[in-house]
Each structure stands twice: as structure tokens, then as C-alpha cells.
Amino acid sequence: MAQWTTKEMMAVALARQINDGMTCIIGTGLPLTGASLAKNTTAPNALLIFESGMIDGNPLELPTSVSDLRIARNASALWPQYRYFGFQGNSRKKNKIDLGFLGGAQIDPYGNLNSTSIGDYMHPKSRFTGSGGANGIATNVNTVIIMQHQKRRFCEKVDYVTSVGWGDGPDGRKKLGLPEVGPQVVVTELGIMRFDEATRRIYLAEYFPGISIEQIMENTGFEMDTSRAVEAEPPSDEILAVLKRLM
Amino acid sequence: MNSANKVMTMKEAISKYVHDGDCLAFGGFVTNKKPYAAVREIIRQGRKDLYIEGGPAGGDVDMLIGAGCVKVYLNSYIANSGFTQVCRRFRKAVEEGTILWEDYSLDVQPIMYHAAALGLPYVPVKNMLGSSMIEKWGISAEIREKHPKLASRKLIVTNNPFNPDEQVCLLPTPKIDTAIIHVQRACFDGTCRIDGNVFVDIDIAMGATNCIITCEELVSDEELRKEPWLNQLPNLVPDAVVHVPFGAHPSQCTNYYDYDGAFFVMYDNASRTDEAFKEYLDEWVYGLEDNDAYINKLGAARLSNLHVKPGFGYVPGLKRR
Numbered sequence: 001m002a003q004w005t006t007k008e009m010m011a012v013a014l015a016r017q018i019n020d021g022m023t024c025i026i027g028t029g030l031p032l033t034g035a036s037l038a039k040n041t042t043a044p045n046a047l048l049i050f051e052s053g054m055i056d057g058n059p060l061e062l063p064t065s066v067s068d069l070r071i072a073r074n075a076s077a078l079w080p081q082y083r084y085f086g087f088q089g090n091s092r093k094k095n096k097i098d099l100g101f102l103g104g105a106q107i108d109p110y111g112n113l114n115s116t117s118i119g120d121y122m123h124p125k126s127r128f129t130g131s132g133g134a135n136g137i138a139t140n141v142n143t144v145i146i147m148q149h150q151k152r153r154f155c156e157k158v159d160y161v162t163s164v165g166w167g168d169g170p171d172g173r174k175k176l177g178l179p180e181v182g183p184q185v186v187v188t189e190l191g192i193m194r195f196d197e198a199t200r201r202i203y204l205a206e207y208f209p210g211i212s213i214e215q216i217m218e219n220t221g222f223e224m225d226t227s228r229a230v231e232a233e234p235p236s237d238e239i240l241a242v243l244k245r246l247m
Numbered sequence: 248m249n250s251a252n253k254v255m256t257m258k259e260a261i262s263k264y265v266h267d268g269d270c271l272a273f274g275g276f277v278t279n280k281k282p283y284a285a286v287r288e289i290i291r292q293g294r295k296d297l298y299i300e301g302g303p304a305g306g307d308v309d310m311l312i313g314a315g316c317v318k319v320y321l322n323s324y325i326a327n328s329g330f331t332q333v334c335r336r337f338r339k340a341v342e343e344g345t346i347l348w349e350d351y352s353l354d355v356q357p358i359m360y361h362a363a364a365l366g367l368p369y370v371p372v373k374n375m376l377g378s379s380m381i382e383k384w385g386i387s388a389e390i391r392e393k394h395p396k397l398a399s400r401k402l403i404v405t406n407n408p409f410n411p412d413e414q415v416c417l418l419p420t421p422k423i424d425t426a427i428i429h430v431q432r433a434c435f436d437g438t439c440r441i442d443g444n445v446f447v448d449i450d451i452a453m454g455a456t457n458c459i460i461t462c463e464e465l466v467s468d469e470e471l472r473k474e475p476w477l478n479q480l481p482n483l484v485p486d487a488v489v490h491v492p493f494g495a496h497p498s499q500c501t502n503y504y505d506y507d508g509a510f511f512v513m514y515d516n517a518s519r520t521d522e523a524f525k526e527y528l529d530e531w532v533y534g535l536e537d538n539d540a541y542i543n544k545l546g547a548a549r550l551s552n553l554h555v556k557p558g559f560g561y562v563p564g565l566k567r568r
Contacts, residue, residue, distance in 0.1 A: 064329020136354030176377030
């Protein structure tokens, strides 16, 4: 049986969210690893766009930031930032963007994310970068969220909503004046969570091989439905070989 | 006037167009084409009480905060991504409350700069609705009254007058005194040719009252006027042109050089403590008279190793940690 690391399993899980031909807004780090893996295996026609305005970039080496010159290689166009903004806002008219990838320091049961600060906003215990492009992605497109699975990060209420998920439930986004797109999947080092179609609340969809449901709940700071959970398919030898080459 | 020779030294440009209490905006994006040579000169000249429009900020703004030049910082993102995940001098200043700050998103800030470039009084967006950026203000309306450089409010949520069922967020146009952007080629009159992404560069250049261009190469006007459709800024916009080779180091510059990973790692360590940061400023800013002294200190071998390789646009296999 193939052996893999937590990071590799996460990258494979992220790659599985990208179908061939999809257009995705990608951030650096694991999302880019997952997207590169998808492009080199199951989704060769996936198209990657970046908040820096780099459109359909084809990096050969992993970039360190969304403005890295490595992304500009063989790109279709390099847009000024206001064009990226307009393209994103207009994308829903013709479903031009299928998915955006986001991360955060805290997540609540409806997929609302905090990447701004921990504690009181004016006197934060920990201060982070702030929104970056995350708020715009969460406003305009369906999202895949990458999180570290810890009790303090999976919490009932986030300290600051940087990126809105499903708000407070079924009509949450409508009440806030936001389009009906939102978080689809949360990928952590322990498993994959999705959101219930009716209640918009998070539930456990898959646990990674070697991880138990109990272990996941011990690391989750709110009630979460686990009745639909199944074990995730382990990564194949072929896909791991491609991934090791990329990383 | 606009065909005048605008070439001057960095010392002259900064003393002429950057004053205590000014609102500044910088071009580039995080670790790409940041006007670092200008930032170092601002610190050397000891400017203080600055208002900074950050946009996609990195070590450029972090250095200014760390050097005590900044009073108010308008943030949407600040990191040397891949090297420092959250800029450390910024983080310390916010956690200790030594600067005023405001949070927008990195979709909205470029649109605010675009509004400034178009001369619009404000701009309506759907972004940020429902997020904490709407109700949590780093700088209250009351405090804003004491800061004429700031808009009277962070934002206003209201109904779209054309479609009253729709909520919109109105954003004020920033009042930028001086924009500083780094370009690959410029000529004496301020005509600019930018290679690669322009990010927010043109918007801040047009939106600001004054504009300083720093450039890798100072070229003849014939060179840039042969194909004027490839120029992004006409001579009418810039006020100063400063020739500073490697002026964006340690960040990247399309067709010229890759980022200096080792330098970013050093900066990451230097920005961890007050003592180390002071030593860094002494060694790399105060201790060097100008950009020539800076690139001499870096050395020819180090800089030539950063030259991008044709066909790639970066340095393949560059040591980044």
C-alpha cells in the first residue's frame, strides 16, 4: 500500500475538487499544489487565475506569492487589478469562475472565515494579514476552504468575519445582500467537510484513511453531523508519484 | 512644462514630493516591483506622520512602520508571502496600538485607487457586505474628523438608488498626495514603459497629486516613442524620474531580476525584534548614502545571480530559503 504524508493527502483532496475545464481562483501554498496536481493528472484543462491579475498562468515551479513571476509564465494575460475585480464581479453572469480557494485562522459552522485578527479587533491578541483577495472571492464565487483542524479554529463564533460563508444559515447570504454562492467544501489534515443543502450547516463528509470520526470531533469546537461520513479513498500510487515530482 | 526634464536624484525627489504628514501610495504587489529604493530614502530623510495607502503591501510598508514613519495605515494585505506570512513590524504596531489602521479588502482598495484615477467622488461595490469590515472600524468617524487626509467615514452601506432592493457599500476616494511606482524604463520627460503586471501602479500614479517614477533604465524618448501604444504612462503624469538600477530589490522586476530570497529571509529575522530591526536599518538604510551604495554593498555576484533567464522570466531553481 502506498504511503503518504498529511500534506500529500490534503493536496490530493484539493485536487479532487477541481474538475477538468474548471476555472479556479488560486492562492499560494497548498491550493496551488493541489491545483498543479489536478492540472498534471485529472484536470489538464483547468484554468488558474490569481488575484494579482495574472490569468491562466502555468507555473513550472511553485510560486511563493500570487504575484510571483513564476505564475506569469505562459499566461494568457496579465491584467491590472481593477480588471480582475471586474471579471470576478461579472463572472456570475456566465459562470466564468467555478471555484475559489480560501484559508483562514478560524471557521464557524456556516463557513464564515476569519483571516484578520484573534481577540478584540482594536486590541488583538494576534493580528494577521487581513482580507487580501479572500473577501472578494467569498462574495462572488463558490469556494473550497483549507483549514488546520483544531478546536480553537473550528469555533461556534469567529472573532472577525473577513470572508462571509453562508452567513447564519439558509437565508443568510440573501439577508446580507450577497449572491447565492458560498462554501462548498472544507479540507483539513483530518478529512473533508461539506455544507447541508437545506440548513447550510457544515457536516463531515469524509475522514482520511487512518483518521477516526472521534479524532475529528475532538478537534472540532462545535456540534457537527457525522452520520454521512465515509472513509476517503486513499491516493493512488500514480497520483502520489506526480505529486512528489511537483513538490 | 510637461516636456521638461524631470530627472532628479532620489534625495531631491523625496525631499520635494514627500513631506511629513503626507498620504503616500506605493506600486507593485507584495514581493513584485516594490519601490524599495524610494522607501529607504524616505526613512533616511526621517519622514514622519505619514498616511499610507497599502494595497498589496509587503516589506515596503512594513519597513516604514518599523522605522516610525507611519501614523495611519490603510490595509488590505501585508506580507512578504512565502517568506514572512504576516509582516512583523506591522503586526507589532497593531497589537501594541502604536499606529492607527483600517481594514479593507484587496479587491476594494484597487477599486478605490481606480476611482481616484478616474476622478470619481466615491465608488459603490457589493464587496465586504456582511463581513466585519463593514461594522468594525479601526478609525472612528470622530477620530477621522481630526484627520483631514482621511475621508469622514470608512464606508457607507446604503441602497442602490437605481434598484432600492439592492444593498451597496460606498467607498470614499482616497486623497493621495504622492504615488511612487517602480518601472523598467522611463525617459527624461516621464514617459513610462512597464513590463509585466501593472497591478495598481497606473491608478495610484493618476490618482495622486504628485507622482515619482523610479526606473531600472533611463532611456531616450525616441526609444519609447517609437511604439507609444506600449507605454502605460504619458509624460503628463509623472513629476519626478529617478534612475535607480535594482531599485525594487529585494522584490522582483519583470525582465530584469527575480526576488532575493536570502534577503527576504534575513528581513524576516531582522523584523522579529526591535533590536534586530534597528541593526537592520542601521546597516541597510541609514548606513548607506544612496542606491549606488546599496547595490555596491549587495555586490555584483549576488545581483547577477538574480538576473531572470530568458524564456522563463525568473531564475529557475533559485534558492528561495
